[in-house]
Amino acid sequence: MKCPVCSASETRVIETRTADEGRIVRRRRECPACGSRFTTYEKAEDRRQLRVVKKDGRREAFDRDKIVRGIARACEKLPVSLEQMEGLAARIEADFKADGSGEIPVDLIGQRVMDGLKQVNQVAYVRFASVYRVFTDLESFQHEIARLISERESAGEPVSGA
Secondary structure (H helix, E strand, C coil), X not given: CCCCCCCCCCCEEEXXXXXXXXXEEEEEEECCCCCCEEEEEEECCCCCCCEEECCCCCEEECCHHHHHHHHHHHCCCCCCCHHHHXXXXXXXXXXXXXXXXXXXXXXXXXXXXXXXXXXXXXXXXHHHHHHHCCCCCHHHHHHHXXXXXXXXXXXXXXXXXX
């Protein structure tokens, strides 16, 4: 592995861990030439490439990082860890791969993200839903929040602030 700082061709592994439920190997490396440290990730190539079908019919490769970025925007300044966000994105991707369908409508991805965020943090869920469902006025927010409160009450969960 080449050093990203000085381009030396030999680096040494300091630490190895698994990530993403054992599907990724994370290695901390050090360059003996310049002393810099960096992280690399190894992941088995998956031949089952998922494709996303956009609303206009275009198709593009599935990118889990896009999901993580969307989740991170919704969770900004909320008590949601990066591990929770990445775990949600990983579960969504794994579910799609397990389904066996090679093409996924973008609407289904958004719905799965909303379903997951509803379990992780309901404020993040409303934030994501407001962009995904294109809330255009306060009534849209009120309606969605009222629906969440109703679901919580029917599930017997306490509703704070009500």
